[in-house]
Amino acid sequence: MKRFSFGVVLLLATSVQCLDNGLIRTPPMGWSTWNKFHCGINETLVKEIADVMAAKLSKFGYEYVNLDDCWLDSNRDSAGNLQGDKTTFPSGMKALGDYIHSKGLKYGLYGDPGTHTCQGRPGNEGHETRDAATFASWGCDYLKYDACYATATYQLHAYQDMRDALNKTGRPIGYSICPDASRCNDPNTVMWDASSIANVVMCRGDRLCKTDGANDIAPTWQSWTCMLDVQMQFNSMGYAGPGHFIMPDMLEVGNGMTNDEDQSHFSLWAMIAAPLIAGNDLRNMTDETLEILTNDEVIAVNQDPMGKPARRVYTNNITEVWSRQLHTGDYAVVLFNKDETVQKITLLWRYIGLPANQPAKLRDLWAHQDLGTFSGNYTSAVVPHGVKMFKAVQMRGGL
Template identity: 45%
Template sequence: MKRFALVLLMLVFGLLFMASFASAEAAPPRPPRQSNGLALTPPMGWNSWNKFGCDINESVIRAAADAMVSSGMKGAGYQYVVIDDCWHGERDLNGDIQADPKRFPSGIKALADYIHGKGLKFGIYSDAGKKTCAGRPGSRGYEYQDARQYAAWGVDYLKYDWCSTYSQDAKSTYETMSDALRASGRPIVFSLCEWGQNKPWLWGETIGNLWRMSGDIYDGWESREGRENGMTNILDMQQGLEGYAGPGHWNDPDMLEVGNGGMTFEEYKSHFSLWAVLAAPLMAGNDLARMSEETKSILTNKEIIAVDQDALGVQGHRIAKNGDDEVWAKPLQGGGRAIVLFNRGKETHKIGVTWETLGYPAALGLSVRDLWSHKNLSKAKGSFAADVPPHGVVMIRVEA
């Protein structure tokens, strides 16, 4: 009898196992992830890291929001005020992340409300690992809980870093936070700060809205010993990635260094012009409350910002190179082109571009607008050339 009962029990378990297997086999496949519909043009704003690093508090962030409005940056299109690393305190008994009580005594919700009251949007930072790059609590294992907290605080933008991730799979890790943000019930732009190690441009389009494709930028013209990723080095990394960018999903060559003191005025103009022709996110990284008029004139150049924010959403690329002389071009809505004549050399060079290189008939007459001098130039046919200062640019817009 016992033997019969044992056989019967084994048969029941076998049938249950087969039923569960058949059920799993019959389950419909998960539908493909869709875009979240945000950031249809590259995000514009300010981030605390490049200038302040960990030396942040609520007064610094409020001052940046105030200056974004009073300087004219808000009027020029900047929206997001983003706190980077070091805002974190500890998790409470329920596991909810808290702000550092000394740096942010009023709390993150009050800060978000202040920024929203200025007509701006609020961004925050976390990390895909157990710890952030500065050793604060990361979101690994708390993705949905943190996303709910961010939504409750009124967060509009999340920068999600890649420190302390060890053997984690990048794509699935970012998918988890992407799903958590969507489940939070609040539209939150998702910035993948993965440094390009796992080629996020190949898989990031429906996961996030922008992805870093290099390590951190530093405030210099080019790499030097001990400091990688100068401005021109990151620029070169962008060539060939233009096909992966478009409305809602952008290659991110990192935040702007304009006004931080490591480059000249001409070099900063080049930096801003090239980021615009790349359809890059324009996230200022300087001290907005104390910026010079020169810095303000760069960051609030509405004609160049219009190139970056062009609704066609095409990333420009280098179309010609002759030694230190380069031409970068970006197609625009309506059939025009934005063109950057870029001089990497140490002497003034005359640099030109032909209409055929731009895809126009040689005999076509085009109007030419200088975007730094804010002047209409003589109508041109067949080609255009200009003297370009060392480490500088001439940026024009041509249209039929």
């Protein structure tokens, strides 16, 4: 039975089909191989990660176990089909998918619209229908589709071709595209409207974010804050919403930054409705890292069903205030200190659209503590590279 339906929208004066696959109504949550392991992956590692996710993270909403580049064999088989690396994935890709599914989790794979993947494995150009059918036969639930070895002018059509090929399989497969950074730089000509092509659009950075020479995020303060700045241009364009989200990149929580920086990183990704795709070694994470990744109150903000991303409502280039409207009519708020010293940051009610005399209850989402009822403003000291994150609940009936 066909599970997908398409309409028609106008995008940059080009008629394209609108993605409506019923999937990813809130930002996807899971784990990916790339940030920590790059090409150093194998089926034992992935199974062990799946075990930990099922035991410790799945009850908080984490469900996707995603393989990034380097799972593919260097050659297609004699019939022209993709195959897993026979050395690192000797049991085959369907067997791995079956194992992940046996844990109650979902299975993600990686492809590329060019002739090769970024790491030189076979790309999907010209093989979209065949390869989508292969992914579906292995039980794939999520496809990250990159941008290497495909020209910028070709990418739009290539992304559409794979979208249509996935649809034809009849299997519900979440679709994430990763256009080249130059397309992410200019929101006036951007053609990656998530609602028309993919469930997730990963625009990882601009020319200022070359933290490792390839626009990928890195486990440094400078890297993820730069990615966050790039995200700002898309938040203002209204692309995100149920079924389609913008992603600055995968999480670096637990990969070597300070605990305050990790907490800030996670908070702001939650606020902007970005997918929460962990990138650390789940098998060896500290209690502090686990606590960050499983903060159910922060996750609830990320998973708010309205899917509306936060806006930066105040900045002086040292401190910032971010606000996100929730489906209840209340607000999530982050006070963000980018400085090297403790800063006092004031939330003014007008930043989030409340009258100055409107009482509101504040709850600290990291301390898991109700702070009381306030009117007009609230000031808090915030540690260097840190955040305070609140839920502001309006008292509509007065004090």
